[in-house]
Amino acid sequence: MTIKPNVLLICADQWRADCISSLGHPNVKTSNLDALAREGVLFRNHFGQCTPCGPSRTSLLTGQYLMNHRSGQNGTPLDARHTNLALEARKLGYDPALFGYTDTSPDPRSHHPNDPALTAYDEGVMPGFRTPLHLPEDMGAWVAELIANGYDLPNGRGDVFRPKKDFARPADRGFRFIPTEFPAEDSETAYLTDAFLKWLLVRERKPWFAHFVFFRPHPPLIAPEPYNAAVDPAAVCFPQRAETPEIEAAQHPLLHFTIDKLRRPGAYDEHNPLDLVAAGDLDIRQMRAAYYGLVNEVDFHLGRIIEHLKATGQYERTLIIVTSDHAEMLGQHYVWGKEIYFDQSFHLPMVVRDPQSAADAARGSRVDAFTQAIDVMPTVLDWLGHKVPRSCDGASLVPFLEGRTPEDWRDAAYFEHDFRNVRSQRVETVLGITSDQCSYAAIRDHDFKYVHFAALPPLLFDMRADPHETRNLAADPAHEPVVLRYAQKMLDWRLSSPDRTMTNMHVGEGGLFSRD
Numbered sequence: 439m440t441i442k443p444n445v446l447l448i449c450a451d452q453w454r455a456d457c458i459s460s461l462g463h464p465n466v467k468t469s470n471l472d473a474l475a476r477e478g479v480l481f482r483n484h485f486g487q488c489t490p491c492g493p494s495r496t497s498l499l500t501g502q503y504l505m506n507h508r509s510g511q512n513g514t515p516l517d518a519r520h521t522n523l524a525l526e527a528r529k530l531g532y533d534p535a536l537f538g539y540t541d542t543s544p545d546p547r548s549h550h551p552n553d554p555a556l557t558a559y560d561e562g563v564m565p566g567f568r569t570p571l572h573l574p575e576d577m578g579a580w581v582a583e584l585i586a587n588g589y590d591l592p593n594g595r596g597d598v599f600r601p602k603k604d605f606a607r608p609a610d611r612g613f614r615f616i617p618t619e620f621p622a623e624d625s626e627t628a629y630l631t632d633a634f635l636k637w638l639l640v641r642e643r644k645p646w647f648a649h650f651v652f653f654r655p656h657p658p659l660i661a662p663e664p665y666n667a668a669v670d671p672a673a674v675c676f677p678q679r680a681e682t683p684e685i686e687a688a689q690h691p692l693l694h695f696t697i698d699k700l701r702r703p704g705a706y707d708e709h710n711p712l713d714l715v716a717a718g719d720l721d722i723r724q725m726r727a728a729y730y731g732l733v734n735e736v737d738f739h740l741g742r743i744i745e746h747l748k749a750t751g752q753y754e755r756t757l758i759i760v761t762s763d764h765a766e767m768l769g770q771h772y773v774w775g776k777e778i779y780f781d782q783s784f785h786l787p788m789v790v791r792d793p794q795s796a797a798d799a800a801r802g803s804r805v806d807a808f809t810q811a812i813d814v815m816p817t818v819l820d821w822l823g824h825k826v827p828r829s830c831d832g833a834s835l836v837p838f839l840e841g842r843t844p845e846d847w848r849d850a851a852y853f854e855h856d857f858r859n860v861r862s863q864r865v866e867t868v869l870g871i872t873s874d875q876c877s878y879a880a881i882r883d884h885d886f887k888y889v890h891f892a893a894l895p896p897l898l899f900d901m902r903a904d905p906h907e908t909r910n911l912a913a914d915p916a917h918e919p920v921v922l923r924y925a926q927k928m929l930d931w932r933l934s935s936p937d938r939t940m941t942n943m944h945v946g947e948g949g950l951f952s953r954d
Contacts, residue, residue, distance in 0.1 A: 442645035443793070444756040445527070445818055448743075449498070449538075449649070450736050451491065451656040452776065453762035455484065455785040457733050465669045465730040470741030471760060471789060478758070478791030479839055480804045485851035485882070486764045486784050486811045489776045492541035493856070494763040494811065499523050499540065499564050499649075501815035501830035503854065506937045509543060510856025510877075516562075518545035521827050523815045524566025527647050530824055536567040537634045538651025539574045567649065571633045573626065577653075580626045589620060598626075599658045600709050610672070612724025613712060614659050617666035622735060625662045627654050631739040635746050642750045650743070655732035655766070657774075658708045665731035671723035674730070677769035678906045683715050686772050689910055691894055692779070692857065692878075695868050697772045706774040715772055722769050729768060757821055758791040759814060770906075777857060779880060779889050779897065780907050784853050786811065792821070792839040800841035807843065808851040808883070809835060828954070829939045850883035852931055869894065881928045888912075888924035896921065 457463055460472040461482075487497035488504040492512040499522045500507050509516040524534040542562035544555050555561060561574050573580060576595045584591060584598065591597040601616040608615070622628060634650055661668070680686035687694035700706055700714045707714070712721055740760065747753040767773040767782045776783040788809065792800075812832030819826050820834035837844045858876035859865050866873055875893035882888075887907065889897040898912040898921055911917040942953040 441643065441755065442531070443822070444645055444752060445532070445647045445822070446743075446747075446756055446758045447523075447649045447814070447818070448652070448740065448758070448760045449495070450652040450654065450733075450760070450762050450787075452764060452766045453655060453733065453736070453787055454765045454768070454782065455482075455787050457655075457730065458787055465674055465727070466733045466737075467668070468733065468737040470737050470744060471787075474740075474744065474758065474760065474791050475789045475804075476802045478789055478797075478802075479800055479835075481788040481790070481809045481835075481838075482804050482806050483851065484761070484786050484788035484809045484811075485853055486762070486786050487852070488854050488856070489764045489783055491763055492543060495540050495564070496542065498761075498763060498811045498814055501812045501827075501832045502937075503812065503831045503852070503935055504856060505854060505879075505932070505935065506829070506831060511858060511860070512541060513543050514856075515543045515545050516564075518548060518565070521829060522564055522566055523818060524564055524647075524649070526566075526815075526819055526824060526827065527822075528566055530822055532645065532647035534567050534647040534649065535637070536563060536569050536649050536651070537571045537573075537630055537637075538649075538653065539572065540564040540567070540649075540651070541574075570637050571630065573630060573651075573653065577626060580629045583629060584620060584624060587624065589624075599660050601660060610720075612671060612718075612721035612727075613710065614707075614721070614724045614728040615666055615671075616660070617663045618660055620662055622662040622665055625735065627652060627735055627739050631742055634743065638746060638750070638752075642752060652736050652739070654736050655729050657706060658710065659725050659728040659732070660709070661728050661731040661735065665735045666728065668731040668734050669727035671720060671727045674723040674726045676719065676723065677726070677767075677771075678908075679770060679772050680908070683772045689771075689908075690779075690897060691869055692891075693771065693773070695865060696778050700772070700774055714769070714774055725774075726768050729766065754793045756793060757818065759789070759818070761788045761811070761814065762786045763811075777855065779855065779878060781882070781887075784851075784880075790817070790835065790839055792836075797839045797841075800839055803841065805838050807838070808848055809838075810848075810851055810853075827939075828942065829937065831935055850881050850927075852879070852881055852928075852935075854879045879928060879932070881924055881931065886920060886924060888921065888928065890925065890928055896925075898924070 457466045459466050459468045486494050496507050496509045500520050527534050542564045544562045581594050602619050605616045683697050687697050703711050764776045813835050816826045816830050816832045817835040820836045856877045858873040871893040878891045880889045887899045896912045897910050899907045944951045
C-alpha cells in the first residue's frame with residue numbers, strides 16, 4: 439500500500455530574507471537551510487502580505503490578502519467564514535498538527551463575553567489544527583519545563599528572557615551579548631524541536647501534516663549560550679540610515695511616529711534598558727549580532743528535523759516548506775521590528791523541497807519571480823491534488839518546483855498594513871486620522887515601489903537607483919507619470935482582488951451555475 443505524502447510547513451518568526459548564508463550574508467550560518475535549498479528551490483523575491491504576526495499568519499494560512507480576511511492587527515478577530523490550509527487538508531484525510539502558535543484571534547460572535555478566549559489575542563489557534571504543543575505568548579508549557587528543571591522564574595514568562603545575572607560582559611561587547619539564564623539546550627527552540635521529534639516517532643508509517651513554528655529569531659534579541667557569542671559585533675555591518683533620526687523621520691509621518699515610539703526602553707526589546715534611537719554603535723551592532731545568533735540556532739534545529747526525516751525514511755515523501763511570517767528592520771532607518779513600509783519588513787525567506795521526481799530538474803534553482811505568502815496554501819493543496827478554493831488570492835508554485843514558469847505570472851508583489859490602534863487611539867491621535875484611515879497598500883516590482891496611504895502622503899522609491907528606499911520621489915514633478923502609472927496599477931489590483939468566493943456563481947433558470 440502506498441503511504442500518502444507528508445507535509446511540513448515551517449515558519450520562523452521574523453526571519454529576514456537576506457539572512458541566508460548561501461546568498462552571501464557575512465554573519466549568519468545557515469548550512470541546513472542552504473542544503474535544503476540545494477535539493478529544492480529558493481525563492482529570492484518572496485514577500486509577506488501584511489504585518490504584524492497575527493495578520494501575516496492569517497494571510498499565510500488562508501491564502502488571502504489583508505483586504506479580504508480583514509484581520510488587520512494582532513487581536514483583530516478572524517471571521518469564522520474563512521477556510522484555511524488546515525481545514526482544506528482535513529478534507530483530504532489529514533489531521534493537521536500545530537507546534538508553536540498561529541496568533542489567531544477568534545470570531546467573538548461564537549464566544550460568550552466572559553470566555554477567556556477573548557482576553558488574549560495570541561491564545562487562539564487557526565481552526566482545523568490540533569495542538570500537540572501550543573506555545574502562545576505565555577509559553578506556559580516551556581516555562582513549566584524550565585521551572586521543573588530548577589530555574590527560578592517567579593514571574594513565569596516575564597522572567598525567562600531576562601539577562602543572566604552577574605555575567606561578566608567584555609568591554610568590546612554590547613548589552614545584548616549577555617545571554618539568557620538557560621543554555622541553548624534548554625531554550626524554547628530546543629524544547630519545541632524535541633517535542634516535534636518525539637511526536638514523529640510514532641508516525642513513521644502513517645501520513646502526517648504539520649505546521650511547525652519557531653519563535654526565533656523574534657525579539658527579545660537575547661540568545662542563549664553559545665549563540666550569544668556566535669557573531670562578533672565588530673564584523674557586523676551597521677544599518678543603513680540617515681545621518682540623524684530627525685532627517686530620517688522627515689520622510690513620512692508614519693516613519694516619524696514609528697521612530698519616536700522606539701525611544702522608550704523596552705518598547706521593542708523587552709528587558710533592554712537602551713533607547714534604541716540614541717543607542718551607540720556597539721550596542722546596535724551587538725543587537726544585530728544577537729539576531730544573527732538566533733538565526734543560527736534556528737538553522738541548527740532545522741537540521742535536526744531534516745536529519746530525523748532522512749534517518750526514518752520520511753524525507754523522500756515529505757513536502758518541506760521553510761519561510762517566515764514577516765521580517766525585521768534591524769535598525770535600518772532607525773527602526774526595529776516590522777511595522778513599517780520598507781522591504782526589510784516584508785521580504786521573506788522561502789525554500790521549498792518537493793520530494794517527487796517531477797521536481798528533479800529544478801533542484802538547486804533560484805526563482806527571481808515575485809512570489810507571495812498567499813501562494814503557500816494553493817501550492818500545498820495543488821501538490822496534494824486538491825482543488826484550490828476560489829477564496830485564495832495566491833497561486834500555486836508547483837510549476838516553479840518542476841522548473842517551469844507559470845503563464846501570466848505576476849510582475850510585482852503587493853502588501854498591506856493596517857496600523858490602527860483601536861484601544862489607545864495613539865497613532866490616530868498623533869497623525870490626526872481615524873482608525874479606518876490607518877492603512878496603506880504597496881506595489882513593488884523590480885523598478886519602483888509605490889505606497890499609497892488612505893489619508894497620508896504617498897511614497898515612491900526607485901528600487902534600482904535607491905534600493906535602500908532613502909528618497910521619496912512621490913512629490914517630484916518629473917516622476918508624476920510614474921506615480922500615476924503605479925497608482926493605476928494598484929487600482930487594477932484592488933479592483934480584481936476583492937473576495938471572490940461566490941462571484942462566479944449565478945442563481946437562475948436551471949439552478950445554480952458555477953464557473954471556476
